[in-house]
Amino acid sequence: MNRAVRKFSRPVRAVILAVLVHVAFGLLLGLSLSFKPQVIKPSIAKPVKAIVIDRSTITQEETNKKKAEKKRKKEAEKKRKKEAAAEKKRKKEAAAEKKRKKEAAAEKKRKKEAAAEKKRKKEAAAEKKRKAEVAREQEKQDAYSALGSLVGAIKGKIEGNWSNRLACSGQEVTISVKVNVSGEVTAVKVVGDSGDDACRRSAENAVYKASPLPFPDNPRFFKWLDQEFQIIFKPDI
Numbered sequence: 001m002n003r004a005v006r007k008f009s010r011p012v013r014a015v016i017l018a019v020l021v022h023v024a025f026g027l028l029l030g031l032s033l034s035f036k037p038q039v040i041k042p043s044i045a046k047p048v049k050a051i052v053i054d055r056s057t058i059t060q061e062e063t064n065k066k067k068a069e070k071k072r073k074k075e076a077e078k079k080r081k082k083e084a085a086a087e088k089k090r091k092k093e094a095a096a097e098k099k100r101k102k103e104a105a106a107e108k109k110r111k112k113e114a115a116a117e118k119k120r121k122k123e124a125a126a127e128k129k130r131k132a133e134v135a136r137e138q139e140k141q142d143a144y145s146a147l148g149s150l151v152g153a154i155k156g157k158i159e160g161n162w163s164n165r166l167a168c169s170g171q172e173v174t175i176s177v178k179v180n181v182s183g184e185v186t187a188v189k190v191v192g193d194s195g196d197d198a199c200r201r202s203a204e205n206a207v208y209k210a211s212p213l214p215f216p217d218n219p220r221f222f223k224w225l226d227q228e229f230q231i232i233f234k235p236d237i
Contacts, residue, residue, distance in 0.1 A: 143221035162206035168199035183215030
């Protein structure tokens with residue numbers, strides 16, 4: 001269309017453009033007059049529950065929640081520490097009990113071993129004592145046997161030195177003789193009421209004259225013979 005308008009003179013083109021503009025405005029005006037706007041019926045509004053929020057209340061609730069959470073954590077931590085302390089105490093007591101039982105077992109074992117050792121020593125001492133008693137008894141028997149083997153020699157020596165045997169004619173005399181380890185007579189006495197005074201004196205003198213008497217030469221025998229022994233005389237006139 002522009003090319004067609006350009007074929008005309010400037011005044012003609014101006015008229016044509018003016019007409020075209022008016023036509024365009026006419027068309028637009030016609031369209032606007034024929035336009036019917038759509039009416040939108042308002043819908044029934046539903047009631048809304050409105051809640052008035054107090055900011056201070058929210059802040060207080062948040063603070064309370066924080067405090068409650070802090071308290072909960074604090075109590076949880078306190079409970080945890082309490083449980084940990086209780087567990088530590090339980091373990092400590094268990095360890096102490098285990099140690100006590102171990103020490104008690106060791107003490108029991110020690111006492112048992114000590115009792116066994118004491119019993120062993122006691123039995124060893126008893127056995128040693130028994131053997132010593134047996135040895136002493138044997139030595140004592142040996143001492144008396146040795147002395148017994150010398151009784152005849154002792155009597156013979158005393159009788160050989162009895163110058164007044166007539167004083168004891170028809171009498172029996174028991175003489176107690178005390179000697180030292182070498183057989184030397186240290187004391188003589190007539191036992192009981194045997195013999196009269198003359199007989200007693202003659203018997204005592206005979207023993208002193210016979211000193212030293214035959215006596216076992218083993219020094220160990222001396223203690224068993226009590227350094228004193230008795231001999232019965234019955235002079236045979």
